[in-house]
Amino acid sequence: MNNEELISSTIFWKKHPEIGYYYYNEEYDKLILLRMNNFPEEPLFTLINGLTSQIWKINRLDGIWKGINPSIIMES
Numbered sequence: 001m002n003n004e005e006l007i008s009s010t011i012f013w014k015k016h017p018e019i020g021y022y023y024y025n026e027e028y029d030k031l032i033l034l035r036m037n038n039f040p041e042e043p044l045f046t047l048i049n050g051l052t053s054q055i056w057k058i059n060r061l062d063g064i065w066k067g068i069n070p071s072i073i074m075e076s
Contacts, residue, residue: 001049001052002054003047003049003054006032006047006049006051011025013025016033021035021036022034022035023035027051028051030051031048032047032048032049032050032051033047033048033050034046034047035048042057043057043059044058044059045057045058045059046058
C-alpha cells in the first residue's frame with residue numbers, strides 16, 4: 001500500500017508506548033508510523049510507511065484522512 005492509498009484508507013492509530021510523539025499501526029507485520037514534528041520549524045507530521053519504506057511530510061491531517069481526528073491525536 002503506497003502513501004496515496006494509505007492516506008485514503010481508514011487507520012486506527014495507537015499512541016506509541018515509549019515514544020510520546022509517535023503513533024503507530026501494524027499492518028501485514030509492518031509498522032506504519034506517524035510522528036509529530038517540531039512545528040512550525042518542520043512539517044506538522046511525518047508519515048513513515050513501513051509497507052513501502054516511503055516517508056512523507058504532512059502539514060495538515062484534516063480533510064485528507066479518514067479514521068483520524070487531528071484534535072485527538074495531539075493529546076499527550
